[in-house]
Structures are given as C-alpha cells and as structure tokens.
Amino acid sequence: MTSDKMHRRDFMKNATLLGAGMTIVDAARLAAQEEESAPPPPAPAAGSTTEIPPLAGTVPRRKLGSTGEEIPMLYMGGSQKFDTKYDKLLHRAFKLGINYIDTAEMYAQGQSHAGVAVFQQQVGRKNLWITTKAALTGTKMTPENYKTHLDKCLEELQTDYADMFFMHMIQSEDNLEPDFLKMGEEIKKSGKAKYFGFSCHHGNVAQLLQKAAKVGGIDAIQFRFNFRQYGDTELNNAIDACKKAGVGLLAMKTQSSIPNDIEKVVEFQSKNFNLFQAKLKSVWADDRIDAAVSGMTNVQVLTENAAAAMSPVQLTMNEFHQLNRLARLTAPYACLGCNHICESRIAGKLKVADALRYLMYHECYGDPETARLLYAALTPEERDFDGLDLSEAINTCPQGIRIDKRLRRAKELLLA
Ligand code: SF4
Structure with missing residues (x-):
C-alpha cells in the first residue's frame, strides 16, 4: 500500500462524519472554501464522462461468507422490469461474468421475476446465481407465509430453487428468533433455496447484524453500506462480528443517491474513476464486503460499473477524502x-x-x-x-x- 493508496477500512478508522445541519447554500459556500484550501486535483475532472476502455475479461469473484460459493463482486439488481423476450442488459452482464441476479417478489411492481425467468431459460439455470426476497409491507410475516411466498417466487421465476432466499427489509430482531431460523433450515433442507439470509435498510442494521452473527443460521445479509458510513463505529463492529461468524456481506445502496444538482456541490475529480465508480470502489476496498449490488438500467452504467470492478487500480487517499467531503456537505439530503x-x-x-x-x-x-x-x-x-x-x-x-x-x-x- 503506497502512502496515497489505502484500503477503505484503514481510512474509516480515522474518518469522522460531521453532523451537518447546513443548507445547500452553506454547503456550497463551505465547499468553495474547502476547494480553495484543498491540494490541487490529480488530473482534470472525470465526472460521469470518463472514457471507459473496451472491456476484456470478467468481473472478479469473491467468496460469499463461509458458504464456499464464489460470486461476482458486482451483481445485478433486479428492481427494474426486464425484457421478457430478450433482455440485452442481462445478456451483456452475463458475458462480463455478472451471473448473479438479485430480485424480489415486489420489484418492478411484481414484474421483475418474469424477466429473470425467461433469462434463466435462455442461459441455463445452473449458470446463474439467483436470489429472491419476500416481504409484506405493513403486515407481519410469519415463517409459514415466508414459505408460501418463496413458493410463489419460485413459480414466477420458473425454477425449482433459489440460490438464496432473503427475508426482505426486516426491521425486527424477532425475525432472528428460533422459529425463523428453523424455517431457514427447513427451506434449505427442502432444496427450495441453497442459502438463507435477510436484507435490511432501516436504522437497526447494526443490531440485526450483531444478532445474526450470534444466532447462526444466516448465510448472508444484504444491507445498506456506502461511503457515508466511514465513521459508524457501531456498524463497523457489527460487520466485524459477521465477518468473524462467516456471514456473507452484500452491500446495497452503495451510491447513497441524492439529487444531481446537490451532488455537484463537490466536483469529484479523478484520473481513474467517475463518481459512481468511486463510490463502488470505496465499498469494495473494504475486504469484509463480499459483493455489491447495483441497479444497472443501461449499458453505460453496466459498462462503467464492470470496468470499475475489473480495474486493479485502487482509490487514492485524495479520492477517499473527496468522498468523505461529499458525505459531509450533502448530509442534509441523504x-x-x-x-x-x-x-x-x-x-x-x-x-x-x-x-x-x-x-x-x-x-x-x-x-x-x-x-x-x-x-x-x-x-x-x-x-x-x-x-x-x-x-x-x-x-x-x-x-x-x-x-x-x-x-x-x-x-x-x-x-x-
Ligand atoms: S430523517 Fe433519515 S437520517 Fe434523519 S433520523 Fe430520520 S431516518 Fe435517520
């Protein structure tokens, strides 16, 4: 590791998030002041127009927790509606080694599964990793209705099994009580899902991760994780606990999106990556994270994201600092x-x-x-x-x- 290149985990130890109670005008003013005192940028702005060289090869793979499975470090978010005849994006992603699609019963107003079903028939089920999720908004899920929903998911996906079944968007630690863990084991034994886990993006992510690490039976967790959480000690401890327990960690919401005009308050500058790529690189720089999901809705985004995953170049210290500054200055919108x-x-x-x-x-x-x-x-x-x-x-x-x-x-x- 050179003095200018560092892993995100090391950076996180030193970084502190400021609780920014500022208006965007304040933020812009502060940004301007910071720009004046900041060291000169390493290269002309890349912005979102960075030229992506032709892609050769495939997205690197990482081990998923202690499952023994290797999955692409970048995988396809399925919240969009896929083409049920021939989805060019899915096929292109597949050629780049992105053979993991993460879908859910509720995605694309219930239509995501249909596109994935066609795609898995076109490329062969065994060549894909498909995870799906079930939740009911406003209704408490029981082990029995999770099982019913898994059956419905499999029917819609036209497959006998999911590679992983997630309890979707859980908020309560009750979901990690023995009856739910037993349900996970039963699902795995039945062959309807190879692995079992949950997704969460509410405020108690750290508590849920800590509990998952303790109770066992959870193979992987998909959770909100991005550059805005550099200084979150509680979350870092929970991630460490999961890593130690062999729970696979899948990052979502890696872009921590805010309106474009607000994000421009800090003009991200890099000779290697645009801002979107840099946000992903900052997540992958943490070796506790096994993979990151991205909702890739067009070829450019797919190509840029895959290029970032394939690039051996790591973020520089300067780039980490730019992300940290962005997090501070735009906090009131995130x-x-x-x-x-x-x-x-x-x-x-x-x-x-x-x-x-x-x-x-x-x-x-x-x-x-x-x-x-x-x-x-x-x-x-x-x-x-x-x-x-x-x-x-x-x-x-x-x-x-x-x-x-x-x-x-x-x-x-x-x-x-
Ligand atoms: S508005 Fe959002 S960031 Fe602020 S306390 Fe509520 S959930 Fe947390």
Missing part, C-alpha cells in the same frame, strides 16, 4: 434510514425514512411510478405530517435533515 432516531420523537405513526426513501426513488432513480405507488401505500397516519411537531426529530437527525421540508417535497412530488 437519509440513512435510522428511523428509530426521528420517528420515536414524533407523536403518531409517521414513516419519515420510508417517505424519504420514496422521494429518492423519484428524485434520483428517475422512477416516479414506483415512488408514487409506494408513497400511496402508506396509510394517511404514516404519511401526513400536518400539525405534528417535528422539531425534536429535526434536532436529533444525525444527517441534519430538514425533515419538514423534505417531507413536504415528498408530498408535492408523490401525491400528485
């Missing part, structure tokens, strides 16, 4: 999903983190349809904030988010 912090300080059942996540689908993913559907699925009590006192929640939000303004924005955009 909800981390720690809903236990804000929602416990608001009377009633307001779902702040969910509403802000749906806002992100609209503002950043360009998927207003899904955003509106999910927002509409919230009950009026979970959605309406008029008359509620949000001041304590705003004051304690670690990201300094003006929850009132962002919820208003969500309402304007999503209740149209």
Whole structure:
C-alpha cells in the first residue's frame, strides 16, 4: 500500500462524519472554501464522462461468507422490469461474468421475476446465481407465509430453487428468533433455496447484524453500506462480528443517491474513476464486503460499473477524502434510514425514512411510478405530517435533515 493508496477500512478508522445541519447554500459556500484550501486535483475532472476502455475479461469473484460459493463482486439488481423476450442488459452482464441476479417478489411492481425467468431459460439455470426476497409491507410475516411466498417466487421465476432466499427489509430482531431460523433450515433442507439470509435498510442494521452473527443460521445479509458510513463505529463492529461468524456481506445502496444538482456541490475529480465508480470502489476496498449490488438500467452504467470492478487500480487517499467531503456537505439530503432516531420523537405513526426513501426513488432513480405507488401505500397516519411537531426529530437527525421540508417535497412530488 503506497502512502496515497489505502484500503477503505484503514481510512474509516480515522474518518469522522460531521453532523451537518447546513443548507445547500452553506454547503456550497463551505465547499468553495474547502476547494480553495484543498491540494490541487490529480488530473482534470472525470465526472460521469470518463472514457471507459473496451472491456476484456470478467468481473472478479469473491467468496460469499463461509458458504464456499464464489460470486461476482458486482451483481445485478433486479428492481427494474426486464425484457421478457430478450433482455440485452442481462445478456451483456452475463458475458462480463455478472451471473448473479438479485430480485424480489415486489420489484418492478411484481414484474421483475418474469424477466429473470425467461433469462434463466435462455442461459441455463445452473449458470446463474439467483436470489429472491419476500416481504409484506405493513403486515407481519410469519415463517409459514415466508414459505408460501418463496413458493410463489419460485413459480414466477420458473425454477425449482433459489440460490438464496432473503427475508426482505426486516426491521425486527424477532425475525432472528428460533422459529425463523428453523424455517431457514427447513427451506434449505427442502432444496427450495441453497442459502438463507435477510436484507435490511432501516436504522437497526447494526443490531440485526450483531444478532445474526450470534444466532447462526444466516448465510448472508444484504444491507445498506456506502461511503457515508466511514465513521459508524457501531456498524463497523457489527460487520466485524459477521465477518468473524462467516456471514456473507452484500452491500446495497452503495451510491447513497441524492439529487444531481446537490451532488455537484463537490466536483469529484479523478484520473481513474467517475463518481459512481468511486463510490463502488470505496465499498469494495473494504475486504469484509463480499459483493455489491447495483441497479444497472443501461449499458453505460453496466459498462462503467464492470470496468470499475475489473480495474486493479485502487482509490487514492485524495479520492477517499473527496468522498468523505461529499458525505459531509450533502448530509442534509441523504437519509440513512435510522428511523428509530426521528420517528420515536414524533407523536403518531409517521414513516419519515420510508417517505424519504420514496422521494429518492423519484428524485434520483428517475422512477416516479414506483415512488408514487409506494408513497400511496402508506396509510394517511404514516404519511401526513400536518400539525405534528417535528422539531425534536429535526434536532436529533444525525444527517441534519430538514425533515419538514423534505417531507413536504415528498408530498408535492408523490401525491400528485
Ligand atoms: S430523517 Fe434523519 S433520523 Fe430520520 S431516518 Fe433519515 S437520517 Fe435517520
């Protein structure tokens, strides 16, 4: 490791996230000040127009926890609707060694499975790794209905088995109680899934990881992990515990997307990577993470992401610092999903983190349809904030988010 190149894990030990309660104007001002005092950039700005050389080879593979399986370090997110005749993107990804597709019952308004089903028939089931997930929003899942939903997933995917079945978006540690772990074992014994795990992106990710490391029976976890969490000691300890216990760790939400115009407050500069690639590289630089999922909706994104995965070049110290600065300056626009912090300080059942996540689908993913559907699925009590006192929640939000303004924005955009 040279003085300028470092693994993210080492960097994380020294980095501290500032709780930024600033407006974007403040942020821009601070960014300008920082730019003045920052060392000169290593090369002209790459931005998102970095030239990607023709790709040769395939995406490297890493071991998934203690399963003994090797999976591509970059895998395909399935929240999009795939072409049910011939999906060019899936085929192109497959040629690049990305043979792992992560789908879910609810993705693409229930239509993701259909495209994956056709694709697996075209390339051969045994040549793919397919994981799927089940959850019911607003309804408590029991072991029995997880099993029923797995059957439905397999039917839709037109396959006898999933390589892994996840309990999707779990929030409660109850999901790691013996009856659920027994269900996981039964599913594996039945051959309907080779492995069993869960996904989570709410505020108690660290607790869930810690519990998973203790109880056993969880083969892998898909969880929110990105450059904004450099200084999260609790999460780092939980990741260490999982690694020690042989639990596979799959990163999602690696881009930590915020609106484009806000992200431009820091002009990421690198001679090697654009910002999107750098965010992925920062996750892969942590050798505790086995792979990262990405929702790759066009050839350019797929090619850029695969190129980043294949590149032996690591992020420089300067690039890590730029990401850290970006995290600080744009914090008020990046909800981390720690809903236990804000929602416990608001009377009633307001779902702040969910509403802000749906806002992100609209503002950043360009998927207003899904955003509106999910927002509409919230009950009026979970959605309406008029008359509620949000001041304590705003004051304690670690990201300094003006929850009132962002919820208003969500309402304007999503209740149209
Ligand atoms: S609004 Fe703040 S406290 Fe609430 S979930 Fe988002 S980051 Fe956490």
